[in-house]
Amino acid sequence: MGKNASTIRIEPWSEDDFDLLRAANAPELMDHLGGPETDEQLVLRHRRYVDLSADRTGRGRMFRIVCEADGRAAGTVGFWENTWNGRQVYETGWSVLPGFQGRGIATAGTLAAVEQARAARKHRFLHAFPSVDNGSSNAVCRKAGFTLVGECDFEYPPGQPLRSHDWRIDLGPF
Numbered sequence: 001m002g003k004n005a006s007t008i009r010i011e012p013w014s015e016d017d018f019d020l021l022r023a024a025n026a027p028e029l030m031d032h033l034g035g036p037e038t039d040e041q042l043v044l045r046h047r048r049y050v051d052l053s054a055d056r057t058g059r060g061r062m063f064r065i066v067c068e069a070d071g072r073a074a075g076t077v078g079f080w081e082n083t084w085n086g087r088q089v090y091e092t093g094w095s096v097l098p099g100f101q102g103r104g105i106a107t108a109g110t111l112a113a114v115e116q117a118r119a120a121r122k123h124r125f126l127h128a129f130p131s132v133d134n135g136s137s138n139a140v141c142r143k144a145g146f147t148l149v150g151e152c153d154f155e156y157p158p159g160q161p162l163r164s165h166d167w168r169i170d171l172g173p174f
Contacts, residue, residue, distance in 0.1 A: 008105055010063035010077060010112045013053040017064050018046050020073045024095040052080060058122035060090060065109040067100070074100035077109040079117045079126060090117050090126040090171075094140065106136070107143045114144065118171045126171055129154045129164040141167035 025037055037045065049062040060080030064073045075096035082091040092113055096106045110128075117126045130137035132151060141148070146167035154164040 007068040008074065008108045008112070009066050009068060010109060010116070011066055013049040013062035013064060013076075013078070015050055017049070017073070018042075020064055020076065021046050021049070023097055024076055026098070049078070052078070058120045060120075061113075061116055063109070063113065063116075065094075065096065065105060065112075067105070073097075074105050075109060077106075077113045079113050081123070082127070084127055084166075087125075088123055090120075090123045092117070092126055092128050094137075101136075104143075106140045110140055110144045114169060114171070124171055124173070126169050128167040129156070129162075130167070132163050132165055138165055138167075141165070145169060 021042055025042055052060050053062050055061075058081075060078060062076065062078035062080075065075040065077055066072070067074050075094060077092070077094040079090045079092045082089055084091070092110065094106050094110055094113070096109070114126060117123070127149075128137070128141050128146060129152070130141065132138075146169045149166040149168050152164055152166045154162050154166075156162050
């Protein structure tokens with residue numbers, strides 16, 4: 001994180017976070033993810049996030065990223081189980097609202113999510129799959145200590161192929 005990095009904390013996703021999800025659905029934030037979702041899709045995603053954060057079986061967690069200075073929600077970050085190349089892994093993703101970008105918040109939030117995934121002690125690897133064209137998200141992976149495995153074809157949203165980078169971080173043996 002650079003000298004402009006804000007101090008953040010992550011808090012488990014809750015029923016009260018739907019407005020944050022709606023704000024993160026802005027066209028400029030969904031450009032590399034197939035575009036904004038419909039209201040119906042957002043309602044379903046919010047329910048998945050709430051359910052995932054209530055789950056205690058190690059399937060993953062979703063969080064809101066909160067700026068310590070003023071308590072405002074700056075974005076989202078989380079990790080969840082996925083099957084990748086025939087193995088169970090965690091996948092991670094994040095979104096930082098436009099007014100908070102450029103301050104190291106995505107990297108700080110991702111590092112906090114990495115620690116949560118590591119603490120779950122369930123899967124050895126955490127992957128991120130940003131579009132090859134998403135310079136900002138690829139930079140977050142680099143700054144957060146992920147290793148670039150290579151390019152891959154990834155589906156997001158489901159049914160829509162996306163040329164991505166496969167970034168991976170080792171959560172350590174357990």
